[in-house]
Amino acid sequence: MNTITTTTTAPHPAQRRILTVLVTAQILSGAGLAAGITVGALLAQDMLGGAGWAGLPSALFTIGSAAAAALIGRTSQRLGRRTGLVAGYAAGALGAVGVVAAATADNVVLLFASLFVYGAGTATNLQARYAGADLATPQHRGRALSTVMVATTLGAVVGPNLVTQLGDLARIVGIPALAGPFLLAAAAYASAGLVLWLLLRPDPLTTARAEAALPQSTATTTPSPAAAATTAANTRMLVLGAAVMVLAQLVMVAIMTMTPVHMTGHGHSVGAAGLVIAVHVAAMFLPSPLSGFLVDRLGRLPVAAASGVTLLAAGLLAALAPPHSVPLLALALALLGLGWSFGIVSGTAIVTDTAPLATRARTQGLVDVAIAVAGAGGGLASGLVVAAGSYTLLSLVGGVLALAVLPAIAWTARPVPASSRRAR
Template sequence: MSTLTADRLRAVQRRTVRVLSLGQVLGGIAFGATVSLGALLAADLSGDDALSGLATASVTLGAAAFAIPLARFAARRGRRLSLTAGNLLALIGIAVVISAAAWRVFPLLLVGIVMIGMGNAGNLQSRFAAADLASPEHRGRDLSIVVWSTTVGGVAGPLLLTPGEVVGQAVGMPPLTGSYLFSFVAQAAALVLYLVALRPDPLLTALRMVESPSRAAVLGAGEDHPVAARYAIFAVAGSHAVMASVMAMTPIHLKHMAHGMGGGMPSSTDVTLLVGITIALHVAGMYGLSPVFGILADRWGRIRVVLLGQAVLAASLVTAIVAGENPAGVMIALVLLGLGWSAATVAGAALLTESSTVPRRPRRQGISDSLMSLTAAVGAAAAGPVLTHFGYGGLSIVALVFVVAITVLSPLGRIR
């Protein structure tokens, strides 16, 4: 590869990361709103708090169902069209959720949330798109920059709950759906951005490069390590299951705490504000320090940062067990939960990418995202009954099992 070609490759990679980062800012708004409102809408329409976990289960189930088909589509047609397809599904899903709230049809609400989850599968695969053309020494950094960009939209989504309700009431929207107006506009903007600006397509460019052994070496795509790849998939899926199961029940747990406090029954606005702030802090933890974890993964190694993530997740769960009946304790636990998730998933995604040759990457990345979302869906669905019978602390104890398993099996992820 000539110097000119190498320079051009770096320029293309910088442009790709910028476009993906902006797309993640926009896409994160819909994700943040769905996480915050989904459980509350599900509880309201179903009339049963135990069914509230089905909202998070539905969004993750949608992502699980669409991850592998989206990865296969990306392998054939590239990242640009696959990410655009995800945005389109999210737009349709938002419209269905608003309609379900207006008609008060609980099953239709779950259908809409599933479609938003299918769109979120595209958001998840954006981080892999950032790694398609990245050099091995900067793969964790580039991948984590795109993950970090979700912070803006992910934090803005929950914080838009109260302003969204004001706007929604002004235009006659159903309760708890106003902020989806902002989500719809953001998703439409992301769709246009990917269609227009994500050129050349990073995955198709990488596939062409590996036809030459010298160029394949530049991408670190010469050897395949299936055992390490399988461990990376397990570590990411397990960490996501821990995060999703606890996070799914936090809005309901906070609502119960708010209604149990003295001084009279709190208003729905007070509960919504408490939930919005807590989830916003959690999402900030999920994405805010991801570049730090990406740089650490490049310098320390992927496995060490995966284990760092498990340590932080354990600290979060212990905090939830000890201080889970105090709003401040819940906020601290949720911030730590986000930080642990960030470290584990950034390092795990980098490990999965570098342990796979370029032609095998899309399929394994699709499997990883599918299993990640599927285990989270099962965890979120089961979290409702666990919370009802054993409380917030009992839910955290169950989640610790995954942390222990990921830690014990970590030697399998080392590339020799």
């Protein structure tokens, strides 16, 4: 069903070096990613005086992530992955500095604007996975992009567990404690951008385009009914890949965002909430090699289906776990992260398989816009649902919604009608 754009089986000689550089940058940027997840909702709750809008920070930096994803995709399409990713990390670092300034000045408007800009770091961290797959062979795309993703684990797990220490450091220098993790985020994003600017050579996307130029021009000048049918099938697969990632992001962000608020509201410390988020983020990225292996070995569609089922299990457990049970909440958030990993890795492989190389980066950027918008909606709605209902209701709705991936897969598996083939 999903057409591979090349039949090359030998690895590109630059692929190992590119993966090494990307892994190094992801380790650094992971710490920046964790700041907004861990304390963003708590900071807004503290500054706004209530839980009803605690989901707003997540919504703001995911909306910022959406805008950044489109810009990074377009920049990468024109100037290469290196320039696009570096610009994204620079914006993320600037936004983190702005959050610290806003918390210090108790300026809500500056906080919201800075969280929007901070979202560029999140978008860049996620888009780096595409760079890992640019020069990978089709049979190893899942493992290549998952290698980049798993590198995020170290920084993303260490970051939430430093909440208390960073808060102490922030107080020493006259900054509100909850803004402390954003100091780490600024340094992390800036360091990741510097690594990529200095070392990501050759650029994976421009290299892939240059090497595929002749085969691409031949294919585009010889249209045929078979090629039209392939285009129709590829369009379906591209839509499916985007839908899988959108659903995974929506459900994951909604439940994850309100978990620290849910825990602190039932007497848990910020450190305990940070531990649960650390487990969650580890489960998002640490199983990535397994997700990539399964995608390459079993196929894209079975792993996409597993994403929906795993997210349902996470939602049910989060809803039924006693509020005082840190282990059960941690297990629920671990399943939430694993389901997200299955969805993102399988969806990314589908999109990379089916997006034409000539427009691949721009298409991937637009897909990530949809992912970020879904995350923004999930983050914003999560606080409202919990305020109007409960964390239990939010978790149940999220888990059931994740199952929508199954009819989407069934629709994709249906044969393309003959009339559609002729029309195309």
